[in-house]
Amino acid sequence: MDLSLAPTPAIGDSVAEILEEIGLERVGAPGTTAALALLNDQVKKGGVMAAAAVGGLSGAFIPVSEDQGMIDAVNEGALTLEKLEAMTCVCSVGLDMIAVPGDTKATTLAGIIADESAIGMVNQKTTAVRLIPVIGKGVGETVEFGGLLGYAPIMPVNSFSCDAFVQRGGRIPAPIHSFKN
Numbered sequence: 001m002d003l004s005l006a007p008t009p010a011i012g013d014s015v016a017e018i019l020e021e022i023g024l025e026r027v028g029a030p031g032t033t034a035a036l037a038l039l040n041d042q043v044k045k046g047g048v049m050a051a052a053a054v055g056g057l058s059g060a061f062i063p064v065s066e067d068q069g070m071i072d073a074v075n076e077g078a079l080t081l082e083k084l085e086a087m088t089c090v091c092s093v094g095l096d097m098i099a100v101p102g103d104t105k106a107t108t109l110a111g112i113i114a115d116e117s118a119i120g121m122v123n124q125k126t127t128a129v130r131l132i133p134v135i136g137k138g139v140g141e142t143v144e145f146g147g148l149l150g151y152a153p154i155m156p157v158n159s160f161s162c163d164a165f166v167q168r169g170g171r172i173p174a175p176i177h178s179f180k181n
Contacts, residue, residue, distance in 0.1 A: 003047040004092055005039075005060040007067035009150035015039075015060045016069025027069060028079030036060060037090035059092035063130075065145055065152035066097055074153045081112075081155050089119055094127035099143050099152040102135035109133065111162035117172040124175055 007015045016027040022035045040059040047058050062084065064070045073079035081098065088094045094116045100109075113129045120127035134143045137154050144151045 001047070001051050001053060003043055003051075003058040005043060007061065007063065007070075008148050009066060009068055011068065014067050014069035015062060016067050016073055018060075020069065026076060026078040027073040028083050032079075032083060033086050033090055036062070036087050040090060040092070061093055061096065062087055062091050063097035064155070065099065065150045066148060068150075071151070071153060074155060081157060085112075085115060085119070088116060088127060089123060092126075094120070095129045095131060097130050097132070097145075097149065097152060099132045099134050099137075099154045100157050101138050101154055102133050103138075104133050104157050105161075105163075107161070107163045107166040108157055110166045112157070114166070114172065121172050121175050 005015050005018070007013050018039060019027050019032060019035045022039065024032055024035055043060065044058050062070065064074060064079075064084070070079060081095075081100075084095055084098065095112070109131055112131060116127050116129045119125075132143070132152070134141075134154055137143060139154050139156045141154050142151050143154065
């Protein structure tokens with residue numbers, strides 16, 4: 001049994017709103033990552049107590065386009081790409097269903113993917129990235145995906161270059177478990 005909290009665009013089906021009920025004015029505020037960690041902890045512990053076999057990821061998913069509360073927080077400037085990245089350190093998956101400007105450089109996208117890979121490696125967890133460069137659209141505009149995929153505001157991406165880093169090539173190494181402290 002997988003007890004994951006997976007939002008949909010439906011009213012009342014928002015992980016962001018659950019986090020706000022915990023005490024955040026808006027998702028993205030200071031304390032958001034801690035609130036998400038507490039929520040995930042309780043989902044996992046509650047599942048272990050309530051079921052004989054809990055599997056899957058069993059935690060909260062934070063896809064921007066599929067969660068109206070997340071969309072609202074992005075539109076209000078409370079939730080940024082960098083805060084979402086921090087939240088992935090404690091949630092079930094990585095950066096999910098995030099629309100970015102269509103003219104975002106490939107090296108910038110590669111740098112964001114490398115950052116998320118590093119989070120997965122250090123935390124020894126499954127992670128992923130679903131960034132969607134939307135051709136012809138810029139920050140503040142929206143893109144409609146339809147159905148359960150919803151819609152998303154185009155989020156700003158840090159404009160400083162990581163070209164030299166990405167062009168070095170290589171990979172994110174596997175963790176060394178014996179040096180853990």
